[in-house]
Amino acid sequence: MTVLSMSRAEIDRVHVLKDLLAERIRPSEAAQLMGVTRRQVFRLLKAYRAAGPAALISKKRGKPSNRAYPAVVRTEAMALIKANYGDFGPTLAAEKLSERHGLHFGVETVRRWMLADGLWQDRRQRLKRVYQPRHRRDCVGELIQIDDSEHWWFEDRGPQCTLLVFIDDATSRLMHLRFAETESTFDYFAATRAYLQRYGKPIAFYSDKHATFRVNKVGATGGDGMTQFGRALHELNIDIICANAPQAKGRVERANGTLQDRLVKEMRLAGISTIEAGNAFLPAFMEDYNRRFAKPPYSDKDVHRPLAEQDVIDDAFAWKEERTVSQSLTLQYDKVLFILEPNEVTSTLARQRVTVFDYPDGRLVIKHRGRALPYRTFDKVRQVDQAAIVENKRLGPVLAYIAEQQKLLDVSRSQKAPRRRGQGASLFKAG
Structure with a gap:
């Protein structure tokens, strides 16, 4: 079974020719219905008898128009539009091609080219998305x-x-x-x-x-x-x-x-x-x-919940980041080296994860399993120069600091460390 693709006018001609063959209408009436001359009616009738409805399909279908612009002209025009007028509408783009480049095209031609190349959308595609209204929530504090x-x-x-x-x-x-x-x-x-x-x-x-x-x-x-x-x-x-x-x-x-x-x-x-x-x-x-x-709610119930005893609001609204403690009991946060004071708790924390609590008021606390740890910051003023003399008791922290600085020079600073958005440097306090 062969499926034919025909236009509305071609289908209408099939019906007219069937009526003509059945002698339900005369040739002059068929010519009037199809909008052609009597001679053309007999040509179409002869072709229909020989090949059926397929004979009425236009032979130009699928072929370029005789009035189409050469491909090289279209390519040149679209290259100019993409380079200079990519965000222009078809009307303005056609005007500028004519004014500045001497290329005269119809607006509809430019529009079809821009549609094909994805530079323009037809009216249906440009329709804004419709947002349906939704009902308000019933209770205060629900959303x-x-x-x-x-x-x-x-x-x-x-x-x-x-x-x-x-x-x-x-x-x-x-x-x-x-x-x-x-x-x-x-x-x-x-x-x-x-x-x-x-x-x-x-x-x-x-x-x-x-x-x-x-x-x-x-x-x-x-x-x-x-x-x-x-x-x-x-x-x-x-x-x-x-x-x-x-x-x-x-x-x-x-x-x-x-x-x-x-x-x-x-x-x-x-x-x-x-x-x-x-x-x-x-x-x-x-x-x-x-x-x-303000509008009255549908329900008089207020669904806000009171803060519970376990809600530690100070800790909840602190900037928290985890760090790994080094073998020398040091860690770095926000470009500052922190040294944990040795005691029975901190001495076992090498290679363990601790949490840095950076509070909005500038306080900074280092905790392990909810317990605050004593610490001091490394004194950058007293950091060593090349060949400087260092006391034995400070050698470990100094070497740890040097190693950390070398890592910063070799590798770009982690995206995780300096994320203290909105908190000025003047708010930072150690201890």
Whole structure:
């Protein structure tokens, strides 16, 4: 069985010729129905009798048009478009080919070429994805949307900064606002800590895919797959969900737009120009905002959970990294060499893993199985020069320090060590 591919007009001609052969219509009527002359009707009828419907298929199908541009001309035009007008639309690209290169093509020709080469999409392909609305959560504290909004909040009176926004999905209530210099892990630590101390623990936070919340590096094999912020929430038994698109967390996105209008103008009227003054102004602004725009929840139940006794919030919101203790009881963190003070606990820790707790206030504690270890930092001022005289009791730490420095020179510094995002050098304190 042969399958023929025919156009609508060709199928209509088959039906007309069948009626003509059955003498249901006359040749003049067939000519009128097919839009051809009587002589052409008899030619088509003769071909149909000889070969059937296949005789009515156009012989030009699948062949290039007689008016098609040569392949070399098309290649030259597309090379010019790709080199100079890759982000232009077909109309503008055709205009520039004519004006600057003397190549005159129809817009539709250029459009077809650009479609074929993937430089343009037709209207259907360019339609924006439709995002269906979803119902709010039922209870306060069930889902808290968090986001940052970098903006000139103080206009020309102060620096550009970031506003960290916590908004309840069930009510659109502003739960917490905090100005910060950047969207850093330590800033989110401080804002989240203040939120938990005021309201308790929500069921989940809903965020974007920023590196603070999610490991975005493709093929990352080191670590446990958690960011520092994700690890802190996991320790406190709080989930974090990352939205696939900004539209998915529309409540906080729309709130950001309102805040960039109303909050900026309110602070202008109040003469506020610093982050500290702005943070002091935010509680009163939030109260007025929620009175105007917050919605009542479907359920009166508040599902925030109080902080439990086992929730050590100071340790949860500290930057934590593991290190291996060397044979000389030293370890390195953030380009600083730490020497564990020898005692009955530390003397057995050679080649053991310890955890460095880097607190937002600058304190640094080294722990092993929850126990803080005594340590001192290696005195860089007293580090040895070539052929320097070194006391025997300091020889071990000095050699360990030299070996560590040589490794740093031979190999680029690990990506894991200097990740103290948002914490200035002046905050670092040893001990």
